[in-house]
Structures are given as C-alpha cells and as structure tokens.
Amino acid sequence: xxxxxxxxxxFISSVVFGQIEDVEAKIVTNTIxxxxxxxxxxxxxxxxxxxxxSYLLFSLKEGANGNLSRNSQSGEFSxxxxxxxxxxxxSVNIQKGEKCKVYFFIRxxxxxxxxxxxVIFSAEEVKVKEIIEEDxxxxxxxxxxxxxxxxxxxFYDTFxxxxxxxxxNYPFIxxxxxxxxxxxxxxxxxxxxxxxxLEFMTRPDQEFIExxxxxxxxxIKSYATKRKLLYKNKKF
Numbered sequence: 639x640x641x642x643x644x645x646x647x648x649f650i651s652s653v654v655f656g657q658i659e660d661v662e663a664k665i666v667t668n669t670i671x672x673x674x675x676x677x678x679x680x681x682x683x684x685x686x687x688x689x690x691x692s693y694l695l696f697s698l699k700e701g702a703n704g705n706l707s708r709n710s711q712s713g714e715f716s717x718x719x720x721x722x723x724x725x726x727x728x729s730v731n732i733q734k735g736e737k738c739k740v741y742f743f744i745r746x747x748x749x750x751x752x753x754x755x756x757v758i759f760s761a762e763e764v765k766v767k768e769i770i771e772e773d774x775x776x777x778x779x780x781x782x783x784x785x786x787x788x789x790x791x792x793f794y795d796t797f798x799x800x801x802x803x804x805x806x807n808y809p810f811i812x813x814x815x816x817x818x819x820x821x822x823x824x825x826x827x828x829x830x831x832x833x834x835x836l837e838f839m840t841r842p843d844q845e846f847i848e849x850x851x852x853x854x855x856x857x858i859k860s861y862a863t864k865r866k867l868l869y870k871n872k873k874f
Contacts, residue, residue: 660684661691661717663744663752672733674758678726678742682717689716691751692815694743694782695726702735712784732760748815750832779807783814787824789840789847790816797851804855808862816840828854835861 662681667674678695682688696710711726730738738758744751781801783794794814801812813829819839828836835857838850 661688661744661746661751663693663742663754665695665740665742665754665756667740667756667758669758672731672760674730674732674738676728676730676740676758677724678711679722680715680717680725680744681722682720685719687716687718691715691717691744691746692784693725693745694813695728695741696782697728697730697738697740699730699732699736699738702733708780710782712782730758732758734760736760745832748813748827748829748832748834781812781814785814785816785826786818787816787840789822789842790824790826792844793826793840793847793850796847797854800851800855801858804859806855806858808858810862810865812858826850828857830858830861831865833861 660683662683664679664681666677666679668677669675676695676697678693680691680693692712692714694710694712696708699707699709701707709728709730711728713725715723715725717723728740732738737760740756740758742754744753781798785791785794797814808830810830813827815827815829817825817827819825822842824840826836826838826840827834836854840850841847
C-alpha cells in the first residue's frame with residue numbers, strides 16, 4: 639500500500655510540477671599531438687521524445703603568459719527516445735605550458751538540465767579530468783547571447799558596451815536569450831546561475847533599447863550583491 643502511495647505521489651508531482659528531464663550532457667575529447675577535438679554530446683536516457691532544449695559549449699584556453707582566449711557554440715535541439723547525438727564540436731591547439739577548460743551546458747526554458755566540464759593540458763603534461771564550477775576565476779565577466787533579430791542584437795550590443803564600461807567582472811556567466819513573438823516584437827530573457835533576472839518585450843526604439851540595457855545592468859549588479867551576501871552567509 640505504501641509503495642502504491644509513493645507511485646501516486648510521484649505521478650501527481652510529475653503532473654503538477656513537471657517531469658524531471660533525464661537528458662545528459664557529455665564532453666568527449668580526442669587528442670592528436672597538440673590538437674584537441676572537443677565534442678558536446680547530448681544523451682536521452684528515457685523512452686520519450688525530448689524537445690525545446692538549448693546547449694552551450696565553450697572553451698577557455700589559458701596561455702603560458704596567462705592570457706585567455708575563448709571559443710563557443712550554441713543552439714537548440716531535440717532528441718529521439720534513447721538517442722545520443724553530437725551537438726557541437728570545437729578544435730583547440732594547446733602548446734606547452736597551456737591548458738584549456740571546457741564547459742558544456744544543456745538547458746530547457748532557461749533552467750539548467752545537465753552540465754559537464756573538463757580541463758585539458760598540453761601533450762607534454764599529464765591530462766586530467768576534474769569538475770570545475772561556473773564561479774571559477776576564469777569565468778568572471780563573461781556574457782553569452784542567443785539573439786535572433788536586429789532589435790535583439792542592438793540591445794545586446796548596447797548592453798555589452800555599458801557592461802564593459804562599468805568595469806563589470808562578476809564571477810558568474812550572464813546569458814541573454816531572445817524568443818520571437820507576435821509581429822515584430824520578441825522577448826528578451828536575462829539569466830545568471832539559472833535565475834531569471836529580467837524579462838521584457840522588445841521595441842524598435844533606440845531610447846527604449848538604451849533604457850533596457852541600463853535596467854539590465856542594474857538588475858545584474860543587484861543580483862551580484864545579493865549573491866555575494868548569500869555565499870558569505872553559507873560559510874558560517
């Protein structure tokens with residue numbers, strides 16, 4: 639009877655709160671001399687069709703002198719039952735004394751579903767795999783966009799200029815996504831740490847775009863302050 643009750647609770651939770659997506663993000667690497675092929679693979683571990691997912695694969699290479707260079711690819715995808723597909727591929731050349739950190743994120747409705755990460759060293763060094771977090775120092779100040787329209791691109795460019803001008807160097811990634819809507823309008827969503835910081839409908843008005851960019855910067859600054867206090871309190 640208890641087992642039946644547990645099944646009933648799980649069924650009700652799935653209907654009310656939504657089924658947990660069992661989609662796995664996996665990084666696959668292949669090294670030939672100092673050239674590394676990096677693949678972002680998505681795996682559907684269920685017998686149901688999956689759709690409405692997005693991915694982001696990016697690498698951060700640290701040179702021997704400490705300089706950073708990055709490369710990224712993003713897009714949307716769906717999965718057949720128990721399907722495993724290659725979503726993206728990057729190629730990185732790593733010389734002696736260099737290392738590359740690779741991150742792969744899968745999201746649905748701006749919420750993180752799965753992620754994978756790895757560190758790759760040059761051929762002369764021992765190669766290891768370790769878990770790395772989004773708040774590592776190399777990730778400070780990063781902004782990724784997935785805009786679809788000219789208005790969305792104008793907003794992103796305006797925001798990013800303000801972001802750089804403010805000297806922002808926050809220890810989390812900011813994502814700017816755009817979804818088409820009715821007519822010429824679209825919806826911009828700004829997230830960080832899988833939290834929606836701001837959503838608004840676009841307008842073909844430069845004054846509105848500049849105001850939205852400033853408002854976005856204020857929201858991010860406010861979140862950074864609250865995030866810092868939260869992490870500080872967690873230490874005690």
